[in-house]
Amino acid sequence: MKATAVAPSNIAFIKYWGKKDKNLRLPANTSISMNLSNAFTTTTVEFSADNKKDEIYFGEKRMDRKSSIRVISHLDRIRRIAKKNLFAKVVTQNSFPQSTGIASSASGFAALTLAAVGAMDLKCSEKDLSILARLGSGSACRSIPCGFVEWKVSKTSENSYSFSLYDEKHWDLKDIIAVVSTEEKKTSSTLGHENAKSSPLFSKRLEHLPARIVKLKEALKEKNIKKLGELIEKEAIELHMIMMTQDPPLFYWDGSTMEIVKLVRLWRNDGLLVYFTLDAGPNVHLICESKEENKVLEKLKKLSYIKNVIINSPSSGARLIDKHLF
Ligand code: PMV
Secondary structure (H helix, E strand, C coil): CEEEEEEEEEEEEECCCCEEECCCCEECCCEEEEEEEEEEEEEEEEEECCCCCCEEEECCEECCHHHHHHHHHHHHHHHHHHCCCCEEEEEEEECCCCCCCCCHHHHHHHHHHHHHHHHCCCCCCHHHHHHHHHHHCHHHHHHCCCCEEEECCCCCHHHCCEEEEECCCCCCEEEEEEECCCCCCCCCHHHHHHCHHHCCCHHHHHHHHHHHHHHHHHHHHHCCHHHHHHHHHHHHHHHHHHHHHCCCCCCCCCHHHHHHHHHHHHHHHCCCCEEEEECCCCCEEEEEEHHHHHHHHHHHHCCCCCCEEEEECECCCCEEECCCCC
């Protein structure tokens, strides 16, 4: 009873911030994202009667009880569906640093969901998998379908799932992640979501978001980088303004984040069509069409504070593979 899954991380163009229901992880708003080809998690799950308890490994390192609790609760959900009380060995590895604004919980819970469901040999639709992944981590539900993905706001768990708007071949966009920090973030996004409503900007955001979503979908359909870019920058700034004005405030930006944000605007004045967005962390996601990739990389090479660059294309969603991690 063993299965291995690979799942991409995703970058949100319209962000999920704040929840209608904390336990069910029902979002306050619809969000839209793109799966990332070079930021992914691989997870192997084996359920066996020989296991005396759940054992969770991050690479070579065995995780302690406290850091495995969310993973174990997720395995419990899948055990309940399968009606099988078997403990699991789970080994997981990321292709990128954890907790640094590259959504590791998204790829992590998407891969864990598919691998555990596969190991239990459960028959689940893409919708079922997306709902299950959402219960582990909200943004994980967007890493199940392929390419460009929408997660619609809904009042009920059965209707809060993601689906593909376009597959990964629709538009040759690049997300070049400028990694400025590999430190683990101090406040998790789970905690951050809970306080989002305390920002005076939060309710205003919910009012104007539907119109922005319509425009963003138009930009995706038209493959209009200028339209998309202007919208995603507004979104990223708004997300972080809410974070900074919620109680207690959350500051994910650092000096290098601000430097790059300002530079991107200067590069655009010189005709380079590249735009920024951010997740819950200091690393900057630079979005452009593939024809601009080399020019953007040349610019980034000159910035000594950038530790690493991860170049992503749109990716397929979570999938099972034959090569197990153990
Ligand atoms: O799924 P979570 O709880 O890690 O929340 C993710 C929130 C953001 O990354 C900030 C935005 C998003 O939509 O991915």
